[in-house]
Every structure is written in C-alpha cells, then in structure tokens.
Amino acid sequence: MSEAPVIALRTVEARATAAPEPEPEAAMSIENVAVRFGQKVAVSALTMNYPKGRITALIGPSGCGKTTLLRALNRMHDSTPGAAVSGRVMLGDLDVYGSDVNPTQIRGRIGMVFQRANPFPTLSIYDNVVAGLRMNGVRKKSVLDEAAESALHSAALWDSVQHKLKTSAMRLSGGEQQRLCIARALAIEPDVLLMDEPTSALDPIATGRIEALLRNLTQTVSIVIVTHNMQQAARVSDYCGFLMVSDDRIGHLVEYGPTVQLFSVPKDHRTEEYVTGRIG
Amino acid sequence: MSVAAAPLDRRAYIRDVSARTLRRRQIRGGVYTTLCGLALLIALVPIVAIIGYTVSQGIGAWSVQFFTHLPTPSGIPGGGISNALIGSLIIDGLASLMALPVGIIVALFLSEQRNAVAGAVRFIVDVAAGLPAITIGLFAYAIVVVPQGHFSAFSASVALAVLMLPVVIRAGEGAIRSVPPDLWEAGIALGVRRARVARTVILPAALPGLITASLLAISRAVGEAAPLLFTAIGSTFLVTNLARPMASLPLVIYLDGIQAYPDLQRTAWGTALTLLVIVVLLNLGARLLARRMRRYTR
Numbered sequence: 264m265s266e267a268p269v270i271a272l273r274t275v276e277a278r279a280t281a282a283p284e285p286e287p288e289a290a291m292s293i294e295n296v297a298v299r300f301g302q303k304v305a306v307s308a309l310t311m312n313y314p315k316g317r318i319t320a321l322i323g324p325s326g327c328g329k330t331t332l333l334r335a336l337n338r339m340h341d342s343t344p345g346a347a348v349s350g351r352v353m354l355g356d357l358d359v360y361g362s363d364v365n366p367t368q369i370r371g372r373i374g375m376v377f378q379r380a381n382p383f384p385t386l387s388i389y390d391n392v393v394a395g396l397r398m399n400g401v402r403k404k405s406v407l408d409e410a411a412e413s414a415l416h417s418a419a420l421w422d423s424v425q426h427k428l429k430t431s432a433m434r435l436s437g438g439e440q441q442r443l444c445i446a447r448a449l450a451i452e453p454d455v456l457l458m459d460e461p462t463s464a465l466d467p468i469a470t471g472r473i474e475a476l477l478r479n480l481t482q483t484v485s486i487v488i489v490t491h492n493m494q495q496a497a498r499v500s501d502y503c504g505f506l507m508v509s510d511d512r513i514g515h516l517v518e519y520g521p522t523v524q525l526f527s528v529p530k531d532h533r534t535e536e537y538v539t540g541r542i543g
Numbered sequence: 544m545s546v547a548a549a550p551l552d553r554r555a556y557i558r559d560v561s562a563r564t565l566r567r568r569q570i571r572g573g574v575y576t577t578l579c580g581l582a583l584l585i586a587l588v589p590i591v592a593i594i595g596y597t598v599s600q601g602i603g604a605w606s607v608q609f610f611t612h613l614p615t616p617s618g619i620p621g622g623g624i625s626n627a628l629i630g631s632l633i634i635d636g637l638a639s640l641m642a643l644p645v646g647i648i649v650a651l652f653l654s655e656q657r658n659a660v661a662g663a664v665r666f667i668v669d670v671a672a673g674l675p676a677i678t679i680g681l682f683a684y685a686i687v688v689v690p691q692g693h694f695s696a697f698s699a700s701v702a703l704a705v706l707m708l709p710v711v712i713r714a715g716e717g718a719i720r721s722v723p724p725d726l727w728e729a730g731i732a733l734g735v736r737r738a739r740v741a742r743t744v745i746l747p748a749a750l751p752g753l754i755t756a757s758l759l760a761i762s763r764a765v766g767e768a769a770p771l772l773f774t775a776i777g778s779t780f781l782v783t784n785l786a787r788p789m790a791s792l793p794l795v796i797y798l799d800g801i802q803a804y805p806d807l808q809r810t811a812w813g814t815a816l817t818l819l820v821i822v823v824l825l826n827l828g829a830r831l832l833a834r835r836m837r838r839y840t841r
Contacts, residue, residue, distance in 0.1 A: 365569075371561050400564030401557060410553060451561075452554035 290485035296350035306514035320500035328514025337373040374448035380440035382432035389428035418446035438469025604813025617804035638703035646711030672709035680770035696789035699775035710760040718752025762825035768793035
C-alpha cells in the first residue's frame, strides 16, 4: 500500500472523533441526472444531495464524469452543441432546468471556479472582482466597493492586494489569480459555489492557502468541489461522492455519504479500493 | 465589522438589481435577435438570387452533348463545352502542380520560423493575396507571353499558380500550426533531425488540412477569368498542346456572354452553372476534410 492513502485516512480519523451530525437541508439536489453528448451517454442515474453550508467533494478516476456532472449543475452544458441533460436538478425549490428558468439567472446564483485561473486579462484586480456585478447592472459605487472588499477578504487576498487594486490582474501569481477568481465568483453572492479542480494547476503552498479558505466560505455558500486528489477530498470535504466508469463506459455514482464514512468504512468495495489507492 | 454584517442585505440587493437587469435585457435581446434575423435575410437574398438565377438560366443549356461536344458557331445547334472542360482541367492542373508543392514548402517554412525573413515573407504573401487578378494576368503576359511571342495555356497556368500561391501558403500555415506542438517536441526529444520530424510527423498530421488548403486554392483559381484574358486567350478547338491558346470555362462565360446571339449567351449561362457546381463540390470536399481533421486532432 502506498503512503498517500495512509495520510488521507489519518486526516479523516482525526475528524471522525467529532459527533456525527444529522444531514442538513440540501442547497442543491439532483435526481436521476444523465448527461449525453450526441449519442454518447457520459454519466447517468446520478442522485445525490449537496447539503447547505457544507463542502461536497466529487472524486473518482479520470473520465468518470465528475466535471460533466459539475457543469450540469449550473447549466454550462447549454452552450455545448449536442449536449443534453436529463433528470432533475434542484436549487432549493427551484427547478434549474425548468422551462421558465433562464440559465443566466441560475448562474447568478451558482458561481463557478475553473481548473485554471482565468482572470479577465485586460481588467484590474478591482474590476475583475466586481465584473459580475457590473455586468449584471449594479452601478452603486458603495455596493461595488463593499462587495469587492468582502469578496477579497473571503478569498484571503485583501491584505496583499488592497493597495494595488487598480493594477492588472495578470501581475498576480498563479495562486493569487485563482483566489482572485474565487473572489470574483463570490462577489455576486451566489448560494452555491462550484469548483472544478481549482488547485490542480497550483503548487502545494498555493493549494494549501485555497484549502484553508474554503472552510470559512461555507458561512455564506455551499460548495461542490471536483478533485482527483483524494487527500484533498479527505481534508476539505464534509460529504463525498465517488464516481466511476462502469463496464458500459458510462459514469455512475458508486457511493455517496459523509466523507468520514466514505474514507473509513466505505460500503462499496470499489470505493475502498479507490480510497486506499488500489485502483484509479 | 460592517463587512460581516452586510452579506444578506447585499445579496438581496444584488439579486434584485440582477433580476431587473435581466428583464430589461430580455426585451432588448428580443429586439436585437429580430434585427440579426433581418440582417441575415438581407445577406442571404443576393446569394440565393445569384444561385437561383444561374440555375434557372443555365439548366436549359445542360445536356449530355453540352459536356461532350465541341462548340459550334452561333446558329448551329448541338454545340458543347468539352474543350473548355478539358482546357480548364489542363490549365488548373498544371497551375496546381506548380503552386501547391511550393506553397506547402513555404507554409512549412513560415510555421517553423519566427525570424525577420519569415515576417517579411508573410507580409509579401499577404500583399500578394490582395493583388487584383488582372494584374497577375498582366504579369504572366509580360514574363511568359511576350518572350515566347504567342499566347499559351502554359502562360495561363503561370498566372493561376501565382494567384493560388498566397492562398495555399496562408491556409497551409494554419493547417501545419494546428498540429499540437507536443508532437513536434516528442519528435525532436527522440534526437531526430528537424527536417525528418517535419516530414514524418508534422506533415502527415497536417495532411487533411493541407488538402483542404489546396482545394480552397484550386476552387479560387478555377473561376478566375481575368488572369486568362491575355494568357490562354481561349479557343474553339480541342487543344492539348500547352504552347497554344486554350479554352477554359471562365473564358467561355466571358467570351460567349458578351455576344449578341441568344444561343451563345445560353452556353455562357450553362458554363456558369457548371463552374458553380464545380466550386461548390470543391468547397464541400474541403469542409468534409476539415471536419475529419478536427476529429483526428481531438
């Protein structure tokens, strides 16, 4: 057995001493969700909850459909030709794919952070943070200033950038750029924040900083994070979904539950093999 | 701290502003979508009209004889454009033989080199792409027809080759650049010479794109009449000798189209339709190959 899973399990055991909580209400929930690209079914039969004020991690080997599922939650597949999402995705009591629901409106309530930091290159740090607000019609300077400061605080970036808010976002380091993108997503005050492997392009120190700030964010948003780093899932998440590609080459949800349970007493033997590093 | 107390109020405020902005935009969006639709309609009208008019005027001239027989003088029925079909094939074929290999080699050079020479070549190619076709015809007249002392199919091929070069070079450069640089690096990391990597790895991977580039260049050349006016000049006989004046499809349209005789005008329309079909087929082929290329590189 390799060393990595041991670390992951230790992290979990330390947290497992806390009393198990009753499952909180869901910020989002999905029921029997499938995503198709043309003829090919990428993921199917996905049913799970994303509890409010908690961090839910989606883990699984490459190509199992973690990112595909994540992008189904805020209707990012709408702009992919040939992509179709079926099943039910609920944001509170709002049907995300309801016929009277505008995807623009959905994405204003479900923020997203991508694998690679993608600050708008021609905008300053300040303008990047308030970009979502401005483009949605918020003009009041006091609101923008407050929102920017608050979001940058939440992204643990305020102290280092407060004196250079007007400089280009591209001057920041990779880790800072990614935290800027988190601030940008937070500034529109979403209910849910989706994160697609937000640290996979960062070094361990920058990764540590981002993991450290996630916990504080749960006061205002619920987080769904895709990661292929099991230790990260063990460290940061409260709930965890394990996806895997089955023999039909379609991604399925193998197991879903509290992270502690998934990593210490998994119900499915495939989950156990994956978290202990024997497969995937 | 005011920041910590504010979020819920601010969230409500932002939601409210966003919702109002969205409603305003949906109305404006509807207006602009309608305007876009109108613009599309206006843009489509001339295209559909040209195709529709050419088909309606040209289809009457079409028959088996039209493609297999030689032209007859006005008033004598049963004439065809077989000599122009063969002439176009010869002239465009020879032009392709001259332009495509040179163009692809230049494209390879441009995609590999980023120095001042490459910059200068790229600039010249861009300028050449904008040259009026008639100037190119004049150029071929000056360097081929005048020294030889007579019009010839060969001089027409030279003119068309010059016309095709910039098209092949720019489209070819794009095709070669679309080969992922990882392949290039994988090649040189094996200790292989650059020229060998280009030949064995890069060019084959870019091949569908290069074929597309070639087809686009050919379809551009096939319809040009201006470069042929002082070079191939046209002929009513079946000529296969490159040193002699030769018929070609665009020349038939030009020469017969300006005649006062309705039967010759009909021939011109029939030829125009033939040319239209050839160009559509070439572009269709180019698109199909481009699609296959995308599938390959993904």
